[in-house]
Amino acid sequence: MNTPSQEDATVTHHQIAAGGVRLHYVAAGPAQGSLVVLLHGFPEFWRAWERQIGPLADAGFRVIAPDLRGYNLSEKPLGVEAYRLQTLQQDVSNLIRALGYERAHVVGHDWGGIIAWALAIRQPEIVQKLVILNAPHPGASRRAFRKPAQWKRSWYIFFFQLPWLPERVLLRFAEKVLRGVNPDAYTENNRNLYRQAWNQPGAATAMINYYRALKPFQKREEVRDESLQVRVPTLVLWGNLDAALLPEMADGLERWVPDLRVVRFAQASHWIMRDDPLRVNKFIIDFFSS
Known part of the structure; x- marks a missing residue:
């Protein structure tokens, strides 16, 4: 299958001060196009979107794919508190405004999707418009974590609460989790680039601090549905073969997201944008163009 790649677009690399953190990002597409911000997850960086950036740019969008704080070439603040969800969300809104925009289409996968949900809820x-790829809405996440099956899939969250040991095994763990359904999803060149990103000074601890900041052992307060409402048009693309998240996490989202479309990919894993890039790209472009 001929799949789009990062080389399909002219990409430029930039550094920008977004609030209190310096972020690295790549940009592509016409400067006058509507802004699309692509937010990667764990354990990736901007190259998570190398099969989406070119097609989105060719469709006329101004595409920005940052390394989230702590990842690859972005700044890596010290301490768990620097990776609270509200801070990560504010990074994205600061980035959009620092680029000179008031609004943007936002696409998020995994942790990038969690941040994108938070941004749409709070700002x-x-x-x-919002596109989510295999990342749970906070309401759906609370519901799913009442089931032992989801706790079993999420064992690594608890492992990441340990001191120093997760950093020691991160490289092997990260390579293992990137194995998707599509055997061609990650070439050896991809793997080398990812290894370089993971081996950046401070990157291992920063990446794991996303999970440490969750405080999973603390009692969760009951949150009213009204505080979890997403009042922007939303498209959820979900790979049903996700090894970490139960498929039902994409069920019943209308409770919190009135303007919603959910599309399931029966043969895609958690790494849906690599497993089936042509369909993912078409859904995203059509959604943002309508």
């Missing part, structure tokens, strides 16, 4: 004025 909907910044999000024009």
Whole structure:
């Protein structure tokens, strides 16, 4: 299958001060195009989107794919507190404004999707349209974690609470989790680039601190549905073969997201944008163009 790649677009690399953190990002597409911000997850960096950036740029969008704080070439603040969800969300809104925009289409996968959900909930004025790839809405996540099956899939969250040991095994763990359904999803060149990103000074601890900041052993307060509402048009693309998240996490989202479309990919894993890039790209472009 001929799949789109990063080389399909002219990409430029940039550094920008977004609030209190310096972020690295790549940019592609016409400067006058509507802004699309692509947010990667764990354990990736901007190259998570190398099969999406070119097609989105060719469709006329201004595409920005940052390394989230702590990842690859972005700044890596010290301490767990620097990786609270509210701080990560504010990084994205600061980035959009620092680029000179008031609003953006936002696409998020995994941790990038968790951040994108938070941004749409807390700062909907910044999000024009939202696309989520295999990342749970906070309400759906609370519901799913009442089931032992989800706890079993999420064992690594608890492992990451340990001191120093997760950092020691991160490289092997990260390579293992990137094995998707598509055997061609990650070439050896991809793997080398990822290894370079993971071996950046401070990167291992920063990446794991995303999970340490969750405080999974603390009692969760009951949150009213009204505080979890997403009032922007939303498209959820979900790979049903996700090894970490139960498929039902994409069920019943209308409770919190009135303007919603959910598309399931029966043969895609958690790494849906690599497993089936042509369909993922078409859904995203059609959604943002409508």
